[in-house]
Amino acid sequence: xxxxxxxxxxxxxxxxxxxxxxxxxxxxxxxxxxxxxxxxxxxxxxxxxxxxxxxxxxxxxxxxxxxxxxxxxxxxxxxxxxxxxxxxxxxxxxxxxxxxxxxxxxxxxxxxxxxxxxxxxxxxxxxxxxxxxxxxxxxxxxxxxxxxxxxxxxxxxxxxxxxxxxxxxxxxxxxxxxxxxxxxxxxxx
Numbered sequence: 001x002x003x004x005x006x007x008x009x010x011x012x013x014x015x016x017x018x019x020x021x022x023x024x025x026x027x028x029x030x031x032x033x034x035x036x037x038x039x040x041x042x043x044x045x046x047x048x049x050x051x052x053x054x055x056x057x058x059x060x061x062x063x064x065x066x067x068x069x070x071x072x073x074x075x076x077x078x079x080x081x082x083x084x085x086x087x088x089x090x091x092x093x094x095x096x097x098x099x100x101x102x103x104x105x106x107x108x109x110x111x112x113x114x115x116x117x118x119x120x121x122x123x124x125x126x127x128x129x130x131x132x133x134x135x136x137x138x139x140x141x142x143x144x145x146x147x148x149x150x151x152x153x154x155x156x157x158x159x160x161x162x163x164x165x166x167x168x169x170x171x172x173x174x175x176x177x178x179x180x181x182x183x184x185x186x187x188x189x
Contacts, residue, residue, distance in 0.1 A: 001022055001023060001024060001040075001041050001087070001089065001091075001092070001093070002022060002023065002024045002093065003024075003092045003093065005022045005089065006089065007084050007087070007089060009022060010022050010041075010084060010087070011080065011084060014063065014064060014080055019063070019064045022041075023041070023043070024092075024093035024094075026093070026094070026095055026096070028048065028096060032096040033096060033097050033099070033112040033113065033120070033122075034094055034095065034096050034097065035094065035097050035112075035113045035115070036094055037088070037091060037094075037115070038054075038055055038057070038088075039086055039087055039088030039091060040087075040088065040091050040094060041063060041083075041087055042094075043064075043066070051141050051143070051184055053113075053118055053120055053139075053184075053186050054117075055117035055118065056117075059086075061079035061082045061083040061086060062076060062077065062078050062079055062083070063078070063079065063080065063083040063084075063087075064078065065078060097112055097113065099111065099112050099122065102121075104131075105130070106128075106129040106130045107123065107125065107127070107129040108124075109121050109122060109123045109124070109185075110122045110123075110124075112184075114189060115189070116189065117188075117189075118186055118187065118188060118189065119186070119187050119188070119189050120184060120185070120186055121184070121185040121186075121187075122143075122182065122183075122184055122185075123175070123181075123182070123183045123184075123185060124180070124181075124182055125145075125147060125175055125177045125180065125181045125182070125183060126177060126180045127177070128174055128175065128176045128177070129174070129175045130172060130173065130174050130175070131172075131173045131175065131185075132171065132172055132173070133151075133166055133167075133168060133169075133170040133171060133173050134168065134169070134170075134171055135168060136168050136187055136188050137165055137166060137167055137168045137187070137188075138165070138166045138170075138185055138186065138187050139163060139164070139165050139166075139184075139185070139186040139187070140158065140163065140164050140166065140175075140183055140184070140185055140186075141162075141163045141183065141184040141186070142158045142159065142160050142161065142162050142163075142181060142182075142183050143160065143181075143182040143183065143184060144160055144180075144181060144182040145160060145177055145178060145179055145180050145181030145182065146158060146159040146160065146177070146178040146179075146181060147175050147176060147177050147178065147181045147183060148174075148175075148176040148178070149164060149166070149173065149174070149175060149176075150173065150174040150176065151166065151170040151171065151172075151173045151174075152170070152171050152172070153170070157178075
């Protein structure tokens with residue numbers, strides 16, 4: 001939301017069909033990471049492909065649906081009051097984050113997000129890299145290229161767009177790129 005939008009203004013805009021006037025629009029480019037905390041009203045523009053990592057929740061409230069229909073041609077349910085109740089009106093606009101460069105024994109990587117619920121790291125892998133996974137599970141998402149993931153349990157090839165969960169007992173894990181690859185790593189803090 002734009003700074004200063006109140007629950008009453010948002011409710012009125014939803015009824016009037018002018019919700020765009022309440023939203024802060026940001027331009028994104030390939031590779032950007034935007035951290036959207038729970039309680040932030042958000043929507044995607046056309047042509048955006050993303051990896052969405054979120055804290056555990058069994059609820060999603062739809063505030064507005066841009067006139068879209070479900071598979072049977074009916075409007076999907078809208079949850080105006082529930083959404084307004086869950087919205088954090090003090091958060092203000094969000095923008096792409098500035099990555100923090102870190103390194104371990106095998107390569108340099110970027111930490112994109114660190115919050116109380118999860119950590120997201122981006123690895124640009126051009127040579128074999130290693131991780132030691134012994135304290136908590138990891139999620140790997142291949143954004144570009146392909147990698148072979150080798151653990152004591154075996155090996156698997158992960159092409160672009162695939163996701164794997166590596167158990168906390170994986171131990172020494174090798175990430176072997178086919179050329180070069182960009183991989184997101186998600187873990188609990």
